[in-house]
Amino acid sequence: MAILDKIFTAEGSPNIALIKYWGKRDEKRILPQNSSISLTLSSSVLKTTTSVVLSKNLKHDIFYLDGVKQDLSGKDIQERFSVVDILRRKADSNEKALIVSNNDFPTASGMASSASGIATLVYVMDKALGLNLPEKELSIVARQGSGSACRSMFGGLVAWRKGTSPSGGDSYAEQIFDENYWPELIDNIVVVSQERKKVPSRAGMLQTVKTNPLYGSRPASAEKRFQKMINAYRRRDFDEVAGLMMADSNEMHALMMSTIPPIRYLNKSSYAIMDAVDELNHSEGRNIAGYTFDAGANSNVITLKKYKAKVLRALSPMLESKEILYIKTSMIGHGPKMLGESSSLIDLKRMRPF
Numbered sequence: 001m002a003i004l005d006k007i008f009t010a011e012g013s014p015n016i017a018l019i020k021y022w023g024k025r026d027e028k029r030i031l032p033q034n035s036s037i038s039l040t041l042s043s044s045v046l047k048t049t050t051s052v053v054l055s056k057n058l059k060h061d062i063f064y065l066d067g068v069k070q071d072l073s074g075k076d077i078q079e080r081f082s083v084v085d086i087l088r089r090k091a092d093s094n095e096k097a098l099i100v101s102n103n104d105f106p107t108a109s110g111m112a113s114s115a116s117g118i119a120t121l122v123y124v125m126d127k128a129l130g131l132n133l134p135e136k137e138l139s140i141v142a143r144q145g146s147g148s149a150c151r152s153m154f155g156g157l158v159a160w161r162k163g164t165s166p167s168g169g170d171s172y173a174e175q176i177f178d179e180n181y182w183p184e185l186i187d188n189i190v191v192v193s194q195e196r197k198k199v200p201s202r203a204g205m206l207q208t209v210k211t212n213p214l215y216g217s218r219p220a221s222a223e224k225r226f227q228k229m230i231n232a233y234r235r236r237d238f239d240e241v242a243g244l245m246m247a248d249s250n251e252m253h254a255l256m257m258s259t260i261p262p263i264r265y266l267n268k269s270s271y272a273i274m275d276a277v278d279e280l281n282h283s284e285g286r287n288i289a290g291y292t293f294d295a296g297a298n299s300n301v302i303t304l305k306k307y308k309a310k311v312l313r314a315l316s317p318m319l320e321s322k323e324i325l326y327i328k329t330s331m332i333g334h335g336p337k338m339l340g341e342s343s344s345l346i347d348l349k350r351m352r353p354f
């Protein structure tokens with residue numbers, strides 16, 4: 001049963017894909033062409049905080065993102081917001097919601113803000129509606145707002161198996177190893193641009209599947225790497241994990257670039273980061289760092305704690321020249337969690353953000 005006029009607040013965090021999802025087999029249900037794998041980042045470094053109140057006094061949904069009231073009539077936002085209706089239908093509720101969500105990192109710049117935002121929204125709405133669905137179900141709902149969001153429903157190393165059912169009932173994320181399995185692992189989030197990405201991932205991947213003559217080989221190639229990645233992670237074999245993640249990021253960006261018309265998310269600084277990581281690995285004689293890029297120019301450079309100083313030294317000339325704006329280092333994080341009343345973002349008296 002929906003719980004009215006009580007504020008529910010949760011936090012969640014982005015995930016960074018090591019094996020990428022870039023292409024759907026069903027646009028409407030958001031079913032991927034291949035399975036993917038990600039690491040959930042720590043909410044103490046990157047987080048979305050979302051508060052929800054359901055009220056009989058509301059005539060329509062209201063959504064504030066990073067302090068700005070959103071127009072809910074746009075196609076893109078409606079698709080993402082569909083998760084709220086899916087949950088309301090499950091709860092047999094028609095109560096409208098005031099939702100206030102803040103990201104403490106740049107929105108829509110290839111830092112998985114939609115994954116973090118949608119996973120957190122689904123998680124907190126589920127509680128506000130009194131549904132308390134299992135995480136697997138929540139991941140299926142989150143997937144329908146934005147594919148990669150289903151992976152942010154869990155902490156640690158998370159796999160989204162593509163599934164085969166046309167309904168999408170077997171296309172959900174699951175935790176493979178929790179956030180404590182490999183405590184040595186860290187992710188350096190290397191920010192070179194705060195701009196919003198030019199081509200949203202949804203439109204970009206559709207264009208790739210439709211027009212790219214090379215796309216045919218992608219699903220099988222990703223699937224093979226998917227299995228290898230789980231095995232390498234199980235053995236905590238960093239050299240292999242880094243090799244696989246770089247290969248998969250490069251394959252995805254090669255596909256983006258050979259889409260017609262081409263989609264280019266990487267910029268000069270992104271290539272300079274790849275060069276620095278390649279040189280470092282070359283001089284060490286094995287991979288001690290691995291880069292990966294989503295739909296944007298910013299990078300995630302994953303390494304082990306003992307190599308952090310070497311990695312930062314390799315990137316420091318770019319930091320000094322301001323080609324890199326900043327670097328944030330994250331541990332591997334847990335899935336979304338509920339927060340206490342003191343974390344609420346909603347002023348209940350005025351029914352708006354504080």
Ligand code: PMV
Nearest residue numbers: 017021146147148201294295
């Ligand atoms: O779920 P979306 O529409 O945000 O697409 C995510 C696509 C990539 O971030 C580029 C890859 C991935 O698997 O996260």
